[in-house]
Amino acid sequence: MDKNMEQKLIARAFEAQKRAYVPYSGFSVGAALLAKDGKVYLGCNIENATYTPTNCAERTAFFKAVSEGVTEFEAIAIVGGKKDASREEGKLCPPCGVCRQVMQEFCDAETFQVILAVSEENYRVFTLKELLPLGFGPEHLQ
Numbered sequence: 001m002d003k004n005m006e007q008k009l010i011a012r013a014f015e016a017q018k019r020a021y022v023p024y025s026g027f028s029v030g031a032a033l034l035a036k037d038g039k040v041y042l043g044c045n046i047e048n049a050t051y052t053p054t055n056c057a058e059r060t061a062f063f064k065a066v067s068e069g070v071t072e073f074e075a076i077a078i079v080g081g082k083k084d085a086s087r088e089e090g091k092l093c094p095p096c097g098v099c100r101q102v103m104q105e106f107c108d109a110e111t112f113q114v115i116l117a118v119s120e121e122n123y124r125v126f127t128l129k130e131l132l133p134l135g136f137g138p139e140h141l142q
Contacts, residue, residue, distance in 0.1 A: 021047055022047050031043040031058045101132070104128065114128060
C-alpha cells in the first residue's frame with residue numbers, strides 16, 4: 001500500500017475517533033478498515049456503564065463490514081488517545097487481543113496491514129502476524 005493511501009486511512013480513522021462514545025474513560029479510538037473492494041468502514045469505541053459490553057473501534061468497523069456481506073480486507077488504521085490530548089502528545093494505540101483475534105478471523109495475517117498512527121505523518125505499519133504471532137484462525141478447525 002502506498003503512503004498516500006495509508007495517510008488517507010489515518011485521516012478517516014481520526015474522523016471516526018470524533019464519534020467515540022467514551023463518557024467513562026475519556027479514551028477515544030477511531031478505526032478505518034479498508035476492504036479489498038476499496039470501500040472503507042469506520043468504527044469508534046462505544047463504552048457502557050458496566051464496561052463488559054463496551055465495543056472497540058476496530059471490532060465496530062469489522063462488524064459493520066461483515067454485517068454488509070464484506071469479509072475480505074487489506075488494512076486498518078487505528079488512532080486513539082485521551083479526548084483532550086493533542087496529536088503531538090499521542091502515542092500509538094495498538095489493538096487489544098480480542099480485536100487482533102477478530103482480525104485473524106477475516107484477514108491474511110501475512111499481508112493484512114495494521115497502521116498505528118499518532119498523525120498522518122507519524123505512524124507505523126505492522127502485519128497482523130507481527131501483532132499476533134501464532135494466531136489461532138479458521139484453518140485450525142479444519
